[in-house]
Amino acid sequence: MLELVFIVPILTGIIAAFIPVQLGRGVLLVSAVLHLQITLMGWLGKISPAATGYFNSAPEGMLVLLVTSFIFLFISIYAVSYMKETQMNNESVFIGCMLFFLASMSMVALADHLIVLWIAIEATTLVSAPLIFLNRSKAALEATWKYVLICSVGIALALLGTFFITLSMDLAGVDVPLTFSSLSAVAAQLNPIWLKAGFIFIIIGYGTKMGLAPMHTWLPDAHSQAPSPASALLSGALLNCAFLGVYKVHTLMYGAGMGDYSSQVLIAFGLISMVVAGVFILNQSDYKRMLAYSSIENMGIIAFGIGIGGLATYGAMLHLVHHSLIKSSLFLSAGNILMGYGTKQVKRVGNMAQLFPKSFGSLFAGFAGISGFPPFGIFISELLIIIGAFQSGQYLSVTIFIFSLVLIFAGAARIVMRMSFADTDQEVLVEEKMLRVLPSYALLLTSLALCVWLPDQLYQTILNAISVIGGAVHG
Template identity: 40%
Template sequence: MGWIWMLLVIPVATGLIAWRIKNSNICEKFQVAGAFLMLLVGITLAVHVLTGSPITGANGLVYVDALGAFNLSLIVLVGFTSSVYSVGYMRHELRKDAITGRHFRQYYLWFHLFLATMLAVSVVNNLGLLWVGIELTTLVSALLVAFYRKGTALEAAWKYLIMGSVGIAFALLGIIFIYISGIGVFGEHPGALNWTALSAASERLNPQWIMIAFIFVLVGFGTKAGLAPMHFWLPDAHSQAPSPISAVLSGVLLNTALYGIFRVFIIANTTLQGKADDFLILFGLFSIGITVPFILVQHDLKRMLAYSSVEHIGIITLGVGIGGAIGLYGALLHMFNHSMAKSLLFFSAGNINQKYHSKRIDRISGVLNVLPVTGPIFLIAAFAITGAPPFNVFISEFTIMLGGFQGGRIGVTVSFLLLVVMIFAGMIYYTIKMVFGEPPAKMEKKEINGWSTAALFIPLVVVVVFGLYVPPFFTDVIHQVSQVLQGGNR
């Protein structure tokens, strides 16, 4: 339990102390140190769970199994990488007077509190507290979406809050229905909403109420995850937020909302005898398909990446819906691969936006010449996120397709393949236009900042290495998480 409390306290303390440090150089280095400590504690906790057994405490309110350990590992990894990237990014914004010193410090306060809320979601056992944690992620991240306080940013934050609030209300109703489904089993016991109790008694829950509850939770948390057709807030929010925040939103916030869905899915799929799979396949495939026209006619770089996030959340959901050992392995591997590749893309896009002072694709050209490090990495990241070999996303997408064919989901898998090909064509077309060509006249050939350039190499290594070789220890981790999704207790 000590590791869990440390994990939750560190980002809160880091944000509060960084907020009070007046010297910008000390502030940014302190927050990196705090994020690194959070990374060490998070990985230590995850290793303890994955090599031992789930952790339970606080009278059953806290619970970390393989699924929770996997999600919190992604949060601390992307969080640390984004904290490093933030140093260069926010230093440039401060130097160009895009923000004030007070806003600079507030950024680090809200950034680390945002990480704390997502970590809290990953360690709670009670579904009511899980709902509270996801609601807190909305409230804190909305402040970061509106960070620049411009009209478009405020509008995006308002849309995010409205749609997030509607979605979270649906999720709350779903959790209430879960409680009702177990009244005949638990009575009015205070632990009736604990996930461990519900999953153990899932075969005895009322199937009619569980069916209704799962639909409400899927729509509610699916709104936060960016599943279509509840995704409309996502392109605005991700495009208006600072680039390191976009990386966290896309890389781990969407996963955290999916985590909430999967917790309920595990219960529902047992109660409904496997019938919950079809809902995930439907929403997953629809989310992939709806992004195609928006990517093919896109004019804004960060909005294109945001629609790509809708696609990949759909792919993860589809993989879990396909199920089986291969489908689940591919889906969970894709959660990790997408987090790394999309973080790399948003970091690269942030460097490009700051260099060109624009997010419009038609105003960006010659990136390969102007940014000698960011340009090639951006090109690699674009090929990676679209599922091109030999990068990591190709491996997980291919595995999901293999699971689909072996599971007899031929029509679904062929549709998935065709949609992915169209998205590949659109994104690579725009990427080539930006990377090659003549750069604007008199633009200096120089990277924006050493910190923001160095941060690119952390996810880059994963994107390349995991496309060629998935380490055996990581395969074992995926198998343990798959057991949880199939109703096991690891």
């Protein structure tokens, strides 16, 4: 009954909506701990999915599930303190939706049936929409409207793509359940033209949700307008879930012998996303938007790495883990800064190093991490992707890749330096609290620790996940 991993948050979410807020915060924490425990039990092989026609524990799904569950725990600790200190209206809605959001993302991670995956991804949009417009400001409303509409339309196209894949089954006379696990066994027999059409629609659909340019337009708005714990979750967990949809269809394409085609598409989308992110980061005036564009960049890096294949796929999977850890930490730090200064404008924030030394530490370390400096994990993953790209002889692509990384570093460095050291006349509104600082440090430390010591089970799971598309560490 690994399905408990989404049943439990649904139930606790319903409970949280009806009980007093103080109790609700406790429910949030308890659910987070419980969720991590169930996930770990799944990892240890103690429990496996019961409804095998709909769900299974594929390695890539388990990886995403573990990352989601892990960062959710720290985000919920942060959120408890955050809720106490901000005047949040509808706190019980917030707690309930956070839990439903966790549930829908867990469902994505476990989904094996193509349409169940679609249902779960659409559900993530719907339950996270209330999180974004919690503030009820005009800007938040606009962000939510764009988010719901653009993502719903995108995901509807993915449904069309799913129907095309069923058609490719019918035309080839293949009669198996509509699940990824059974389809990948017969992928070579599927009708290639309709599989290809399905892939295109699905990458546009789930790519919208993943934030790949040029379908990314909702992402900076939604991520900057949501309350910081929700932004951290959107960026650190939701994007991975959408990526999972793209990745699973890519494995089908690879199995059908059209891996070259889908790889090229992934590389193209990846590079476009990175360049777009770089251009928009350069003159960014809002630090939460900067982080959002950085998420677009990192999703681009992951798509690029998967497209390159070989060693780079390992790098991409590693990148997924480390990006989630570091980016959610950064959004939590950004939340502290927003609470402290009361503004998202870079030019009104300054002198963080003295006013908010702890948040400054986590933001600066996170910035170093996300830019690919050692000792954080993104250094290793980006290096592996670059080496993999050189190995496969994609010199032009890798040149654009490195150029975009430099561009983004330049843009982000200017913003972070300005926030950390420049003068400001802004007053300190809220002092930083230990409970709000520790989660971001903990997430950063995890990334650091995973660099030095990657548990064997994690390593094996990543290898299992990428072996389907010919990815390996050696050779």
